[in-house]
Amino acid sequence: MFTIEQLNAIRAEYAPKVEMRHGHGHFVDAGDGIRKNVLICGGTGCTSSGSMDIRDALVTELKLAGIEDEIKVVTTGCFGLCALGPIMIVYPEGTFYSKVTADDMHEIVTEHLVGGEPVRHLLYKETVKGDEILALDQTPFYAKQKRVALRNCGVIDPECINEYIAVDGYQALAKVLTEMTPDSVIQTILDSGIRGRGGAGFPTGKKWTFAKDQPAGKKYVVCNADEGDPGAFMDRSVLEGDPHAVLEAMAIAGFAIGADEGYIYVRAEYPIAVHRLEIAIKQAEEIGVLGENIFGTGFNFKVTLRLGAGAFVCGEETALLTSIEGNRGEPRPRPPFPAVKGLFGKPTIINNVETLANIAQIILKGADWFASMGTERSKGTKVFALGGKIENTGLVEIPMGTTLREVVEEIGGGVPNGKHFKAAQTGGPSGGCIPAHLIDTPIDYDNLTAIGSMMGSGGLIVMDEDTCMVDIAKFFLEFTVDESCGKCVPCRVGTMRLLEILEKITSGNGTLADIDKLEELSKYISSASLCALGQTAPNPVLSTLRYFRDEYIAHVTDKTCPAHVCKELMRYQIDATKCKGCTACARKCPVGAITGGIRQPHTIDAEKCIKCGVCISTCKFDAIVKA
Amino acid sequence: MKKKLTTVAFTETKEQADKLDALIAKYKNVGGNLMPVLQGAQDIYGYLPLEVQKKIAIGLDVSVSEVYGVASFYSQFSFNPKGKVSIAVCLGTACYVKGSGKLHEKCMEITGIGAGDISPDGRFSYDATRCIGACGLAPVMTVNGDVYGRITPADVDGIIAKYL
Numbered sequence: 001m002f003t004i005e006q007l008n009a010i011r012a013e014y015a016p017k018v019e020m021r022h023g024h025g026h027f028v029d030a031g032d033g034i035r036k037n038v039l040i041c042g043g044t045g046c047t048s049s050g051s052m053d054i055r056d057a058l059v060t061e062l063k064l065a066g067i068e069d070e071i072k073v074v075t076t077g078c079f080g081l082c083a084l085g086p087i088m089i090v091y092p093e094g095t096f097y098s099k100v101t102a103d104d105m106h107e108i109v110t111e112h113l114v115g116g117e118p119v120r121h122l123l124y125k126e127t128v129k130g131d132e133i134l135a136l137d138q139t140p141f142y143a144k145q146k147r148v149a150l151r152n153c154g155v156i157d158p159e160c161i162n163e164y165i166a167v168d169g170y171q172a173l174a175k176v177l178t179e180m181t182p183d184s185v186i187q188t189i190l191d192s193g194i195r196g197r198g199g200a201g202f203p204t205g206k207k208w209t210f211a212k213d214q215p216a217g218k219k220y221v222v223c224n225a226d227e228g229d230p231g232a233f234m235d236r237s238v239l240e241g242d243p244h245a246v247l248e249a250m251a252i253a254g255f256a257i258g259a260d261e262g263y264i265y266v267r268a269e270y271p272i273a274v275h276r277l278e279i280a281i282k283q284a285e286e287i288g289v290l291g292e293n294i295f296g297t298g299f300n301f302k303v304t305l306r307l308g309a310g311a312f313v314c315g316e317e318t319a320l321l322t323s324i325e326g327n328r329g330e331p332r333p334r335p336p337f338p339a340v341k342g343l344f345g346k347p348t349i350i351n352n353v354e355t356l357a358n359i360a361q362i363i364l365k366g367a368d369w370f371a372s373m374g375t376e377r378s379k380g381t382k383v384f385a386l387g388g389k390i391e392n393t394g395l396v397e398i399p400m401g402t403t404l405r406e407v408v409e410e411i412g413g414g415v416p417n418g419k420h421f422k423a424a425q426t427g428g429p430s431g432g433c434i435p436a437h438l439i440d441t442p443i444d445y446d447n448l449t450a451i452g453s454m455m456g457s458g459g460l461i462v463m464d465e466d467t468c469m470v471d472i473a474k475f476f477l478e479f480t481v482d483e484s485c486g487k488c489v490p491c492r493v494g495t496m497r498l499l500e501i502l503e504k505i506t507s508g509n510g511t512l513a514d515i516d517k518l519e520e521l522s523k524y525i526s527s528a529s530l531c532a533l534g535q536t537a538p539n540p541v542l543s544t545l546r547y548f549r550d551e552y553i554a555h556v557t558d559k560t561c562p563a564h565v566c567k568e569l570m571r572y573q574i575d576a577t578k579c580k581g582c583t584a585c586a587r588k589c590p591v592g593a594i595t596g597g598i599r600q601p602h603t604i605d606a607e608k609c610i611k612c613g614v615c616i617s618t619c620k621f622d623a624i625v626k627a
Numbered sequence: 628m629k630k631k632l633t634t635v636a637f638t639e640t641k642e643q644a645d646k647l648d649a650l651i652a653k654y655k656n657v658g659g660n661l662m663p664v665l666q667g668a669q670d671i672y673g674y675l676p677l678e679v680q681k682k683i684a685i686g687l688d689v690s691v692s693e694v695y696g697v698a699s700f701y702s703q704f705s706f707n708p709k710g711k712v713s714i715a716v717c718l719g720t721a722c723y724v725k726g727s728g729k730l731h732e733k734c735m736e737i738t739g740i741g742a743g744d745i746s747p748d749g750r751f752s753y754d755a756t757r758c759i760g761a762c763g764l765a766p767v768m769t770v771n772g773d774v775y776g777r778i779t780p781a782d783v784d785g786i787i788a789k790y791l
Contacts, residue, residue, distance in 0.1 A: 459721075
């Protein structure tokens, strides 16, 4: 049996080994001869750009230099700044290398790891200020962040349970099992004010209370890791970077509600996350923090992994349960709520990955600590996946109440290529957009709902003037039409009709009456659909109509697309004052739509033009414009 | 998206058949077993032809329609084998905003097939996928599992040529 004393012994042994990664800049001697730690991001973003080859090259170079026993190479989870990947950090100094390649390893090893001088031209440029090299938390991207759910991502090796234990891992579970009662655990979660991070923002403590209040017997804890919102990847990053935090929280939840079994339902599209979860479960079982009689307290808890198979609706809790049961992932009516009748008909709680990643911290640091962050009704921090037209794409964790402007302009580094911020889309296919004039809105659950968007799981896609809002609404409707499970009519048929109207508008055949129809139909779909997928499906339409109605009207009455995106409404023209008559475009045009003599301004025959854009990329004089 | 049944004739090796039998035996008495068995079968065969679905139905003692119902519901289950060059473009929001719609058109033009199809000679298969989570590299395409990020339609020919 694994005891708390053994847990503490592992912590005492491994804590010094990871201590130097905490960014304070000084060396910590763990007595193992290691003088530096090199951390390489092993998240999906960085491995996609070859970080594992870079690690291998580094290991080879370290051997050639004969210092492989002095430098520890650690593969971690995501550091967050995905735009600059592959990323590598050298501790204790905290030197941050961005966009490194395998070929750079020789230079980094000889100059920095042997010679002691950082390779300045490979450093993240925000960390270089004159002669000085700044610490990461002094850069704009990290300065305003507060890492709670992501605290171990990019710090520890997710495939090593000892490193998790070194950073107080499984201490919260030990505390809960030996010092607390189920009631006091739930009271702590209630007091912390944490709300579900998966989308709807239901208070986590209440959910646990409902399940606990059911008569004793078989109950389940389910972790929803079916991150379907396209553009959100925080759950994946937590699973890839800190899988034990999720397992520990599930066991704590199991103790609180009286469950002895848990399921993690994870997207099959996340192979690295699945792999690391498998390793984590195995290690936790081997050591004894999962399984029978944990810490000798008589509490049993086991976790089973179930893979999704690419159905967005399975992120909806009842559909997820149906899918775990092995069926088509169709939602069922609520009530009965899963807390009463859930998986295999038993009381079940379903919590999102990011929610669970906060739980152990709340237990260890207290409800007051957690509640001290955030706003009146939204406590703690939230992770956002910044994407789209923004300089620093990646993951950021900010206290609730941070304004969208701080996120986009300061942390995100603004919109690239001199373009302007037009809107941010949150909540994915269920959410809406936040237009530029509301950029100073403090982000929390209630504010986002009030302005017609929603927190959702935390995807935040930035759009500039080149994004057509009608096209974006159509994009999301295509998604929901494709992902509607087909069980209820308002969603199955209604979203299809919505999409048809949008297609009519973007192809230049819309009328003003169509815009009214969109609104009316949206109302019915929202109120009559069975589950959240259908109920929220019209949101992208309603919110773009609310803030960008003029764009819809331009499509309908002027037959133009102001952002020059909708193909059918676009015309290519040649600016006669800029055209030099070089004939390059006429030769490249696949349909022979461009005519004109040598050194004479050319013209485009709108009838023949298929709007493929080849001429624009061919022209060296920027003479071809979209109108 | 409606799934098209394959036109490729079904063949299997003894090794594949044995593996499927072992898989069915392993999950026979586990609750909610159909999904893991279908996933395992797809790993064995690369796709889920009707012949395999029938075997699973018999093995797990459920109706073929039930197996087909589940297999056709989830987009990860493929009724078509993968081509020698398996191409996919991410149409998640982050990629779409950065222009993956144009990559999508370009790939269909090059391969001559639509999303979810395989070319008759078995050379190409093409998929438009949901977010693969590499949003920091948007727009993204994958060829035989290799990820290519921050690309334009002009890069697509060169990338695919590497695999021919």
